[in-house]
Amino acid sequence: MAKVLIVSDSHGLTSELVELKNRHEHEVDLMIHCGDSELEATDNAIENFVTVRGNCDYEIRYQDDVLEETAGKKFFVTHGHLYSVKSSLISLLYRAQEHQANIVCFGHSHILGAEMVQGILFINPGSLRLPRRRMERTYVILDIKEENVYLHVFDFDQGEIMELRDTFTLNK
Numbered sequence: 001m002a003k004v005l006i007v008s009d010s011h012g013l014t015s016e017l018v019e020l021k022n023r024h025e026h027e028v029d030l031m032i033h034c035g036d037s038e039l040e041a042t043d044n045a046i047e048n049f050v051t052v053r054g055n056c057d058y059e060i061r062y063q064d065d066v067l068e069e070t071a072g073k074k075f076f077v078t079h080g081h082l083y084s085v086k087s088s089l090i091s092l093l094y095r096a097q098e099h100q101a102n103i104v105c106f107g108h109s110h111i112l113g114a115e116m117v118q119g120i121l122f123i124n125p126g127s128l129r130l131p132r133r134r135m136e137r138t139y140v141i142l143d144i145k146e147e148n149v150y151l152h153v154f155d156f157d158q159g160e161i162m163e164l165r166d167t168f169t170l171n172k
Contacts, residue, residue: 001146003027007049007139008034008079008107009127011056014045016128016156017132020139021048028141030070034107034125035062035079054107055078056118067099071144076101077083080108080124089117096120102170103142103149112138112164114151119171128156134162147171 005028010017017037025048035054039046041061053062057079064082068075076096083092086109096104103121111133112126126138131168136155143150153164 002029002031002144004032004070004071004142004144005139006032006034006105006123006125006142007128008105008125009036009054009110009129010038011036011127012038013129014039014043015033016137017045017049020156024141030068030075032068032075032077032105034077034105036107050077051077052077053083063074063168065095067101073102073144073149074100075103075105077105080106083125085109089122092122093117093120111155112136114140114166114168116168121168121170123151129138 005024031049032050033051036056037046041059050066050068051062052066053064054135066077076099101122104125110127110130113124115122125140128137130135139154141152147170149168151166153161155161
């Protein structure tokens with residue numbers, strides 16, 4: 001069992017990231033930032049986040065891709081621009097399969113989404129700064145219990161968006 005907070009595309013925001021940590025760090029086991037933070041790795045706002053480099057990041061200490069494991073699940077984290085995620089998830093799917101990932105976390109499009117593709121859960125938490133297709137500034141918390149993943153989508157300003165709750169079952 002584990003809880004994972006996922007955020008992306010905060011584009012220079014710092015107080016919002018600090019607020020997310022203050023709200024949730026006591027309840028989550030892992031915090032992921034999917035890139036375009038536009039912050040240096042030493043910035044307090046990004047501290048304790050697993051962070052990758054987005055197309056708007058110039059911090060050389062961030063990697064393009066990161067693998068993390070929690071609750072027996074392997075997370076493949078990337079921004080998405082190197083995999084053309086605005087047009088298709090196929091390149092990202094192939095890369096996730098190479099790493100035997102169970103869950104893929106990415107951003108870049110600023111579009112909130114969650115879907116299963118060939119047994120792998122793909123999560124785009126949307127954007128804290130410039131959301132597209134929705135008005136809410138979103139982030140996600142996954143609650144992992146064995147093979148079930150419970151998706152909770154949050155509007156930064158209003159709290160959980162209850163109608164977007166979902167459950168996914170991962171392949172064993």
